[in-house]
Amino acid sequence: MIEFNNVAYGYGGQDLLTEISLSLAPGSFHFLTGPSGAGKTTFLKLCYCELQATAGRVHLLGKDTRNIARDDVAALRRDIGVVHQDCKFLDHLSVAENVALPLLVAGKPRDETNLNELLSWVGLSERADALPAELSGGERQRAALARAVIMSPEVIIADEPTGNVDWEMSLRLLQLLVELNKMGKTVIIATHDMHLIRQAKSQVQARVLRIANRRIQQAGVDL
């Protein structure tokens, strides 16, 4: 599904990540943890081709990303749903339009029934016509999750999805991600919230990857 072979990423002559080798199996659930600035977001960006490895090989869904064409990157991102920490919405479009955006750019028809079901699943049926600026932090994260899964991707990546929401909303988001994993999706969540990771352990078999000293250490199921 996702393979890193001795991957390094550097910027301005300095390595931010180095000697990263790992394989994420289909249907697996991973937490990526580590202190702020350790490189969690950089690692995730390598997972959806927003950054290119400066050394080593990254294979995403069977594709070598070293010399990948720009249109192939776009096609790849339709199979990898991403929930960004700052959500990244088009502020002039409604919540429903933002959620359906991946369908639009892929040239797929927008099925209103499916869209409503999806919005209902994340608890935003009543907020479909609202603008992103009118949503609370938790609502924004749930809308971003709905957008990430609307194309039914194989992999779902969430970068600090609970960073700006209260504990109750964190659990709600976690529950949604666990449900997706039970549907067979590969889930990667970057977080430094140990309570959330412990909570997840009771619901799903999760592997924890810890970034420290520019390298990834596998912390195993138990913390």
Add this chain to the structure above:
Amino acid sequence: MSFILPFLKIDKTVQDRIVPPSGFTAQLTVLTSAAMAFLAVFALTLSLATGRLADRWAGELAQSSTVRISAPIEQVEAQTKAALAVLETTPGVREARALGADEQRALLEPWFGPTLPLDSLPLPVLIDVKETAEGYDSESLRLRLAGEAPGAVLDDHTRWRKPLITAASRLRLLGVVSLVLIGGVTAAMITLAANAALAANGQVIRVLRLVGAKDGYIASAFVRQFTFRGFSGALFGAFFGTVAIALLPDAQTTGGFLTGLGFQGYEWFWPFVIPPFAAFVAFGATRFAAKQTLKRLM
């Protein structure tokens, strides 16, 4: 041209609202396109009018010339006959005819009025010469006339016709150059406006890339906007330019060049070419700017 059609789809779906309209660049593009189309109509008029003028001068004055007999009164008739005899036997001369008094009066009337006493003036006799398609050898004709009728002077109009035709042709070229410059400036202005819009919508472009939009899709969102703006602006400009041309005084025989500025017959079709051309320029300029910008993003 079929590859342009997807970019020109005009409907108010989400697809058309992906790029938020930015007031300043939108107005700038429409205004630039309108002003350039207005100027293009005038450049087109100038080019067409000078083209007509050059053709007319070339057509009217080619294959005709004049022999002027300036001799003492008692020799005028003899030299006229001699000159006519020479002309009749000259290869390339189709017809040679001495102008009568009435014809000479008509020629001079615009300058001296209808009461000109021709009999009291020592006017030269004028012989109107029509050439065949092949024309005659003017140098050998001059030599023969000098021998048979020393007072005959051949004026084949070349001396002053050529500079006039050259001037008219250069004016036509100036019109064409102006059109090219107008097209270039339009392209440059729309490229700048498109670049400004692309820079202002950097976040929109990043989000679209992150949700899986291909470069062609993102570029087309901007291209559609700017093509439509270029077209609509040019439509206004061309319309008002054409109205302004239509309001110019009519072309008259005695009115000279300035009253001939305007379109004639099928030429009224030409201003309608300007809006699609402006749309094409906007399409190309925006597509170029979008591709350059998108290349810099992963």
